[in-house]
Amino acid sequence: MSGQNIVKPSADGIAASAKAAQKGKGLPPVHLWNPPFCGDLDMRIARDGTWFYLGTPIGRPELVRLFSTILRKDGDKYFLVTPVEKVGITVDDAPFVAVDFEAAGQGRDQTLTFITNVGDRATAGPDHPIRVIRDPETGEPSPYVLIRANLEALIDRKSFYRLVEIGSHHDGWFGLWSGGEFFGMIPSAELPEG
Secondary structure, eight states, rough: OOOOOOOOHHHHEEEEEEEHHOOOOSSSOGGGGOOOEEEEEEEOOTTSOOOTTTTOOOOOOOHHHHHTEEEEETTEEHHHHHHHHHEEESSSSSSSSEEEEEEEEEEEGGGEEETTTTTEEEBTTTTOOOOEEEETTTTOEEEEEEEEEEEEEEEOOHHHHHHHHHHHEEEEEEEEETTEEEEEEEGGGGGGGO
């Protein structure tokens, strides 16, 4: 084994590989890449969408955006993937935060397009469902929208309150229409009257 150097993954190395892989417009085809697993990187995405490296927030939005383009979820684990390496990272809740949305139309014809903290846009519908998980102890809702390939965004509180304002009842549920689909958030019977 002498003569072999084991190179630990670094954020700089991953960023350089990501830039090289990102040709043209759009997202890199991380779903097609199957590089060897190179270990875990001390990188974490907090519940509020802040990315940390070695315990320090990454302050450059363009670097966070770059990393977000090579993020992949396999099973319950998250990885940064380039054509040559795959490293594990920690995600506290969802990798993205939906910080705003645009609504167009009304009722069944309504569309809701979410914008994430890293600039992704996704219109809720069959390919981008909305789901709500309620804390079993407090009943507090945590709403999510699927952004891309198993990667969800936690819908921030201000956006969630705005969504509630445009919600409607359908088949015993209070929820939202978007892209021809109804996404139930809470049983109608559990809502206070008035």
